[in-house]
Amino acid sequence: MPVAKMPQAKEYLRRMRERLTDDKVSHCVFTAEYLSSFAPSLGIDHDESVTAGLLHDFCRDLSKEEMLEQARYYRLPLSESQMQKPSLLHGPVSAEVCKQEFGVSEDVYQAIYWHTTGRPGLEMLGQALYVADFAEPTRKFHEAAQAREIVRRKGFDDAVLYVAEMKLAFCRNKEVIDPNTQAFLIWLKTRKQAQNTTPSRP
Template sequence: MSWLNDREALLSQVRAQMHEKRYQHTLGVAETARQLALQYGADPDKAELAGFLHDYCKCWPVERMRDVLIRHDLPADLLNGDKELWHSFAGAIVIQTEMNVSDPDIIQAVRYHTTGRDGMTLLEKIVCVADYIEPNRIFPGVETIRSLASQDLDKALAQALGSTIQHLIQQKKTVYPLTLLAYNDLVSGLDT
């Protein structure tokens, strides 16, 4: 992969998009994604790159993300939904248009790392789980998800998405439809 030849330039470009705490999170996601890829048989370089890029737009002003989403005709339900989801969809566009990332696996992993979707690929699952469990994350239930991730990626992701859904319900916030579809898809394939 070409980014391996200029890793420092890539990291510098990523770092310029975010504050230090978000950058440290990004490094944690990239490393965790690489480890999970090695464990579960995905391409570790793709996983690491998707980890580096997953929050590329996270610290952008919402107006800037909205402009990207509108210019690229993304679904109205996304624009009308929780702004916390925007960065992943905007990021998938921006890494293509500004960073010349053309690998559809990496683009999709960035796009769905916050919402999930039904029929997630292995790489998408890895980046999504890595985002939940990277070492800097501290929240109730994270150790359970980490433990599950070491044994069964689908169970870990189902637990993570289930926790997110419960949290959103408790906060009286909407649950994005793709997240429900992802959760249902995962639990329907699990042994009970």
């Protein structure tokens, strides 16, 4: 079902255009479209997937100072890496602002909050947004196409593990790594091992 069919989509888009560049609005629309294309197969509600996709970068264009100011206003815990690189806070800050301004559900709040780094135990909508944000079809890097291919051919669990591995590999070239990025990958690997060692039913 197209994004535009979601009842609040028009209002979300109007508000997004007030604060995001055209490129970012386009990225969010493609994230919502892509996410909602595979969400039903994971048992995720269509409107929840569209809301998370559209709003996940709602505060992405705040300046460093504004980001830190908002984080303090919402009393968010600030890690050393977020202090060094305030853009890492755009997920948590977007989640708080969207909860306050649009009354998004707890699942959408959690998905937006953790969409950049993931975290151990992340719910299915959060994992789906994590993959869709990385792999939406206008992403130019070849790993995005690879991730979409894995979603199609091997399944979602393999795709989220692949995306987490690629994100950590990208981070290794940067000066600041959020510890949740690593913790999420370890959690996914442990889950995969547990799935592989679970005896199949006779």
